[in-house]
Amino acid sequence: MDRNRGHWRPGSSWYVSISGDITSADRGQTSAVQYAKVMGFRVAAIDIDARRLESAKALGAEATFNTKQTDAIEALRAVTGGGVHASVCLSGSNAAYETAAAVIRPGGTLMVVGIVSYILVLYSNLGG
Numbered sequence: 476m477d478r479n480r481g482h483w484r485p486g487s488s489w490y491v492s493i494s495g496d497i498t499s500a501d502r503g504q505t506s507a508v509q510y511a512k513v514m515g516f517r518v519a520a521i522d523i524d525a526r527r528l529e530s531a532k533a534l535g536a537e538a539t540f541n542t543k544q545t546d547a548i549e550a551l552r553a554v555t556g557g558g559v560h561a562s563v564c565l566s567g568s569n570a571a572y573e574t575a576a577a578v579i580r581p582g583g584t585l586m587v588v589g590i591v592s593y594i595l596v597l598y599s600n601l602g603g
Contacts, residue, residue, distance in 0.1 A: 486517065487515075488517045488518075488559040489507075489511040489516045489563060490520070490559040490561070490578045491511065491519075491531070508520070508536060511563075518538075519540070519559065520532075520539045520540070521539070521541075521578075523541060523542050524541075528540075528541060538554050548578055551578050555580070558578055558579050559578050559583060560580065561583060561586065562575040562576070562578055562579050562583065562585050562586065563575070
């Protein structure tokens with residue numbers, strides 16, 4: 476990623492939040508995963524539901540992590556060499572936003588798509 480302009484290149488790593496039904500037509504996760512794959516990005520997903528993670532994998536996610544089985548944030552940081560270049564959160568879950576912020580590497584980008592019904596406060600050490 477070009478830190479000065481926010482451009483990603485093929486091979487950049489993306490995390491897409493997978494909460495809710497990824498196969499539902501009214502969800503943006505499907506589009507986000509497909510967009511990232513078409514652009515040549517490496518996609519990872521984290522969730523507590525194995526079925527949703529399988530759906531993400533079928534759409535092209537290279538790595539999926541179940542938070543019931545592993546420390547998904549640390550696992551994602553390990554496979555991406557310190558965090559993702561971009562994190563896309565399309566959820567209404569506070570935990571999803573916290574995870575989305577936690578997996579970003581220094582200089583990375585957090586994209587929040589949607590409206591939250593509470594005050595969103597994210598604390599993260601993104602300064603590198």
